[in-house]
Amino acid sequence: MAVNRDSNAYTVLFAAGLVIVVGSILAYLAFSLAPAIAENMRLEKQQNILYAMGVNENVDEGSVNFVPTDKVADDFKKYIVDQLVIEGDKITSNKEAYLIDLKKEMTAAKNGAVQKLPLFIGEKKGKKFYIIPMYGVGLWDAIWGFVSLDDTLTVQGVFFDHKAETPGLGSNINQRYFMDDFTGETILKDGNFVGINVAKVNNDPKNNIKDDNEVDALAGATITGDGISAMIKKSLKLYRPYLESVKAKN
Amino acid sequence: MLEHIELFFKSIFIDNMVFAVFLGMCSYLAVSKKVATAVGLGAAVIFVLAVTVPLNWLLDKYLLQDGALAWLGPEYADYNLSFLSFILFIATIATMVQLVEIVVEKFSPSLYNSLGIFLPLIAVNCAILGGSLFMQAREIASFGLALNYGISSGIGWFLAILAIAAIREKIRYSNVPPPLRGLGITFIITGLMGIGFQSFGGMLTGGDEEPEEVGKTTVEKIPAKTKTIEEDQSTGREDKKTEEIDEKSVSYINVIKE
């Protein structure tokens, strides 16, 4: 190489060239892949919502099996009978409510706007499910999930997922042995809303007691577990007026 | 003010970069043989964190976040550039490190000589990138808090490397089994210190505060609300707020009945 690689001119030129090359590769990639990625995420959201209300292909105890992606759109239409958007004291029905970005809404709410709260009503074998989306923060990054409640505000199923929790510890919140524990728990205590606590000190590791508002925590994942407890509490709080009217009706 | 103090101590002790989340381990282990060099590297880390975290906060707020480009005009509000976070954060950090190197070399050659070799090392210290990514993930609210977070997590890292360097200087006089000398015993000591630091987890965040608050509000509000639902919605309320809630429950019930 005859060029003086230490000269300022070369350095600047090289930096500019690198920025252009890398920038255009990434921009092209983002632009061309965005529709496919968005479609994947849309289907995943439908799968997650259905999973929370117990529509899934779980066979044994071990693994999480969603409705396959080619069937999920039909199943979603079949089982989710209504999608609501709660906006202050207005409730509207909206077929695209499940696409609402919770994080964006929370930021908007912080800036004084009225938060749009999506809520999905599912029906399976004549039984009604109220499915609430949740969003929170774990140890490293975002965590989110869905919880489905019946008329008596008993949990019928949950789904949790995370962006980047520690593999092998916090990342296990999306495993069956953690999520299944929530089923049957109630979010009420003596008629008050308390949510569900992910408890470290728990005398009930097999989770036989269902009315203690507690599930057994994952060992080694304290902060992720606390994040889940806080997420459930925070999200259910937003929906409390609606849930109270559900409870009052029955 | 209180949130600043809380964040400050939380970042130093509870979320200590080395002992709680185990970031920046490589330089921590490699450059902790002497207290003097450890202090130099630690100070450099504090400085770089204090500069890059607020800088990346601005980048995140006005460029990367979903809808962050709204300040350019409403037609830009839909862009989401968050997939560029990694690369931009890294570019900021590497640029800052190299900039600091050039400036220090120019204006204070003596400081450069004592710090010089450590400065390039900082770019690969994952505690630095970790600081920026934590800042993004935890949605730190203001520029001031971001600055605070950068400085305090830097101090946490500084304390950690200072402590291990001091221990390593003293342990020279102990009879460590030869194969464990140096790196081996440092790993084990760090592990033990990590266990110790886990006990800070009970500080501040300490448990019952939040649920108590939730419980209180429910006790206050629920009887009033359920009453209105069960009885008649049109009963007079002296409080405007409850009136609003009444309206809410009316509309909810209608929707459910459908």
Added chain:
Amino acid sequence: MGILTKKDARLILDPLADDNPITIQVLGICSALAITAELMASIVMAISVLFVLGIGNVVISLMRNIIPSKIRIIVQLIVVATLVIIVDQVLKAFAYELSKTLSVFVGLIITNCIIMGRFEAFALANGPWRSFLDGIGNSLGYGVILIIVGFFRELLGSGTLFGHPVLGDAIEKTGLYATGYENNGFMILPPAALIVVGIIIWVQRSKNPALIEEN
């Protein structure tokens, strides 16, 4: 280039033992602590690093004659970050399930100092083929330690391997647990990884006294 010369073979074999990236070079520690609570995660991480380091080393080695020395750190970091982001985005579009499993590792790979360390120490000064071998060797050496640590932490901490219980049922008290054995919950906490690595170093240096440090 099918047959490795003796010198080339050393590039692969040395990092497996006497020049191990974790226990000797002190590179890539953070990830070794973060992800070794389960054996499966350790293996996934080891394979991911194998890909990134192998390819990244070749790319940097090809660029070594045109990178300006003043900004080489930025260039190296940008190259590796770009590689990882491209793979991440492509997987998200075409293999979504796989990308979900790997997304956790993306940040850990970019910040992994083993990658920068090998770029700086080897790829900048050597040809693409030798850099490739160096990348493979070092990531294998890294992977071996990860897998050993992951094995012990999962076995002793959770009583499972790859998620399957191997010591009996901890709650129902069957198998080994019937004798009063308990899982050591401490093993799944990150500090335990430090101690396990410390013990690996101990064993390694007892076998090869040439590696022993003065202090």
